[in-house]
Amino acid sequence: MTTSIDPALVARLSGEFTSIAGDFTTLGGRLSTLGRDLEALHRQMRKVTAQRSEPGISGASAPTAEQGSAAPDTTERAAPQSPATTPDAAGTSGVVASRGAGAPAGGPVPAPPGPAPWGVPAAAAPQPPWPVPPPQPHSRYAGAYPIYRNRPPVPPPVPPGRGPAGPAAPRTPWWQREGVISRLLAVAGVAVTLIGVVMLLVLAAQAGIFGPVPRVVAGAAFSAALVGAGVRVYRRTGGRVGGVALAATGFAGAYLDVIATTTVYGWLHPVPGFAVALGVAAAGVGLAVQWRSQALAVLVVAGAAVLAPFVSTELSLLAFLIVLQLACVPVQYRYDWPFLHLVRTVPAVLATQIAIVAAAIGTDDPGRKVLVLVAAVAVAAVGLAGTVVVVRHRPGDIVATLTCALATTPLLAAAALFDRPVATAISAGYAVVLLALAATALLPRDIARVPGHTATVAAVAGSFALLETLWGVTTEGTLAMGLFLVAACYLGIAGRTRNRVAAALGAGSAALGGLAFLVVAGPGTLSTEWIAVRELSAGTAASAIAGLAVVVVALWGAGRFAAPRHPGGSTDFRATLLWVGGSVAALYLVTATTVSLGVVSGIADGFVVGHSIATIVWMAGALAALLYGLRRLGGGTPTAAKIALGSGLLVTAAALAKLFLFDLATLDGLIRVTAFLVVGVLLLIAGTRYARAFAESGAHRDDSGSAAPR
Template identity: 85%
Template sequence: MTTSIDPALVARLSGEFTSVAGDFTTLGGRLNSLGRDLEALHRQMRGAAPGTAGTSAPAAPGAVAPKTAEPAAPPIAAPTTEPAAAQIPSPATTPDAAGTPGARGGDPAGIPAGGPAPAGHAPWGVPAAAAGQQHWPVPPPPPHSRYAGAYPIYRDRPPTPPPVPPGRGPAGPAAPRIPWWQREGVISRLLAVAGVAVTLIGVVMLLVLAAQAGIFGPVPRVVAGAAFSAALVGAGVRVYRRTGGRVGGVALAATGFAGAYLDVVATTTIYDWLHPVPGFAVALGVAAAGVGLAMQWRSQTLAVLVVAGAAVLAPFVSTELSVLAFLIVLQLACVPVQYAYDWPYLHLVRTVPAVLAVQIAVVAAAIGTDDPGRNLLVLTAAVAVAVVGVGGTVVVVRHRAGDIVATLTCALAATPLLAAPALFDRPAATAISSGYALVLLSLAATALLPKVREIARLPGHTATVAAVAGSFALLETLWGVTTEATLSLGLFLVAACYLGIAGRTRNRVAVAAGAGYAALGGLALLAVAGPDTLSTAGIAVDELSAGTAASAIAGLGVIAVALWGCGRFTAPRPPGGSTDSRATLVWVGGSVAALYLVTATTVSLGVTSGIADGFVVGHSIATIVWMAGALAALLYGLRRLSGGTATAAKVALGSGLSVTAAALAKLFLFDLATLDGLVRVTAFLVVGVLLLIAGTRYARAFAESGARRTDSGSSAGPH
């Protein structure tokens, strides 16, 4: 099968393609001419701009002069002379910055492009001077528009003024401030709070004063209080659902729940109708219902009014110790609220009343008669406050790490149990404080161990509070297990542990705790081995003991650990850099403290050794040890100086020279007058030999340093 092609069809298609090609060629020529005309129009528009009116740029060679045409819009109402079409660009043919025709646009007022302008207004895109001085404001183009730099009306336009702030006129003064009593909701809230307070006071009068005056019987009083509270809660729920009834509904409901709580307190403590345990359970249910409604309404005000009203007025209903339990019930009932919502005022209101009440009970029990049963109840209340406060904080901060108020409530709740051991004798108080210190310091230690920290997830502020409270509890434990002679020993050992942890982990809280314990240990040592004791033989024999020597040795260990940790905390400095002031302070202070501790150690050992001249021998050994330490510091500094470590060398040399001066002063001012016989001779001979060694090594070190500088200078000279 063959297919034939019609030659006539092929010829006709070829002719049509040839005609289309010719049309495109003609269109190209017209577009070229249109471009030249638009270029000439653009130059004429620039010549007609303000400041250059009446001048025009010469036309480009070969450009075709535009023809005069009728205006694109009919005359406006004001008698003006419309410019020719050659002077007014048509929106359809306005060139952009690249010289190409732009897109057709419309006026911001809704006037179409090329359409008539309203009376008194110039056509869109026409300067006011070209429109008969009709000052129609030209809107600025968008910042991303390609026309922003093409037209003189945009290029010469002044900058747009900044937006006017709300409440101010273009140049007017600030709007007058509304007085607080005229602001919306202020008076209504004040009236609501006042109504809650007055109503709850009336409930207390019904429950207490009516009973004292014999008005009504116990049953009518309790039933009336319960019915009145229930009616207030029901009215509050009903009012809350109405428009604008939030404030009134919250006030009524809060009054009802607080009144019901006070009614339960009176039923349990005044009339003894409920055993304390069921009474506490009913009170917990009432408080839970109140804060539950507050959570449903998302109203912190409702929860605060319920807790504050019940907590403040409960002591007026009864002054028995059972009131402490009712306050702790309020503290416990709000823990779920603290976990769900960050309501800081509620957390403070639920914690402060319980803490203050327990602290007052501790003070009252301490200054009152010794009642073991009452003391045990107060201790139980302190333990309960600490458990609810610390445990609730741990639960909350694991869920919301940035809750600082939760940590503050933990700090407040931890204080009653720190004061409660004062109610018991020494063994029991030591057991209470040691157990409390173990719990708190264990919580604080979770922040130091990486793996445990990931599991515990306690933030730093909570760990800091636990560490501080645990340190106080540990101090109480040391006070209970030590005597006057060994108290400084225990304090120094704890200080060394804290400073060691600080040097290992670079924890500033541990540094502060270690420094505090070291300072207390130094004060305790001075109370036993003061300057008068160390300088007088008779007092030294009576006061100093082996425990004093052990405490002084422990103090030397604290200084060593502090100097080691200071090196880890001090930022490294370049060779030849300035000495760190903190390092210098620690070294100087450590040197002075070490001199005293060495003297206390040697004199205590000499006195307790039983030899005849133990006091004198101890002082001579102290002088020799002073000079030996100074020699060691000087040798260390000279070695560091030759090695290029200027910072450490300066600190060590300064400390060594200071100790040398102190040793010489002691040798001539004290030992020469106190020591006698062979002991004095030995002290002078040993100190003199050590001074000779120090001077010889000092001179050799500087001679070697000068020789090295000379060699380096000669090697750097010309060959």
């Protein structure tokens, strides 16, 4: 039996083997591409790990689900046309090649889940037969790289020193917080124990329970025992609060014992008594410095200062409070303890102020007034010296400056206890000291300079002392002159140094001087002849001249403070208002000067002559302002020209109004004729010069325009 091989079958099997060989060849290519893709993925993973280890990368915001779905289009637009230029050129180009010409003959291979290949529309891209999960919204690479699609969301980084976010922990009640109850009990124990010491020293003496010696000895022994116990407790674990409380109670009790020994029993002369008290206070604050405990120093000073009035109410009490104020100055120089600043200053200031009020109301004893004055001087001296020492060491200590302001007040009030000459001398000396301290802030070198806040307090206090001095040395007619002179000095300093504090003090003095001047030379006085003859004097004329000096200095200083920066700006508007106000004040002061001089001269119709001269001076000033403005207009400074021309026109209108509304009805005879003639001539000069200036300006513009084309 002969068996023949079908040639068609052999051809078909040969084609199948050929197809299988092609498939293996394609599979080899795909495995090679997969290897390159895995190598590119490895490089990318290392790069991402390095980026996340850098600060700020892990905190970047992740795209949302919608952003992840739109990522393929964004990647396609942002990527360059040549895949070989990208960081993952090897892997990406291999994927594109495998999806292109390298597809098997048997049909397209399903693409892995992910975005469409570059250059292929999303609708035409092959879709996998299995469901694809949506990209995670917290994956930064969900749209660009398919392998990151199913990556779990990355939690946001936790800042250093914080735990994971969670519900807020409930707040601990204040009475359960560490150290609160112990401190409250310690303060209460200090207060109660010191009250017991006061009862031992005073109430027991009133009841006759113990003799003087047992009371004093018991108080001293009890205080020493408390200090010793405080030192012993402080050295133990957790004994800081108890040790501070016990030691503070002991030192405050010892201080009260010294006060009682000096003032109640009289066993110590006041001078040795003050020295012993200073030693006790210095020991207390010295231990506070050693322990670095502001609480100990505050409790010692506060306990002694608050309970001292219950031991004695004599004037020597002021000295014991000043001793406390003095004993804490070295501590303030070394440590910034603001509460100690206040505790050491406020009791001495309040007690001295109360003593001043009591001496002014209830006694005529000059010796007592002198003692109160000495106490006020001591409070001010300790306050000023201590503040200067502290702020030169720590320029930013605002509390020290506040205590300085408090310490300056008793001496300002103590001057009222004495007659006018003595009070004036006290105020004058105090003003010199305070203003000299304030002037150190203007020194060019840091030799004796104090900070600006301290200089401001000294300047304000010195200004009050200077007002007291002016009140003592002037009369009602010359008070305005003194205030004007002070204002001119302040404004001159402000214009020279651009110091706003000096400018404010000058403006305040000028305002007070203006009020004082209006009391003497008000509008009713200047417009009524019989009142002017009775009220006006040479002092009024001198005050008016001083007021004119203030106006001139104020305008000069204002020009240095804020020069016009650009035409039409807010600075121009403020300068215009300032010049208008200065013009109005100058017109009034000129009128007061001429009328006062006319009345004082004693000539017939002096009041009328003064008003006619005032009108002429008004018009002369207006002409000067107009000429100045026209000159500035041609010199390239339009802002100054505008202000000068506006002021000149305003004064011109005021002069004409005065001429027709007041002078025409008041003046008579030759005086009226002279006023009208002089004012008319000045008006003609002003109009002629005004017209010529604008004509010259127009001709200059025409010449410039005709020469421009050439």
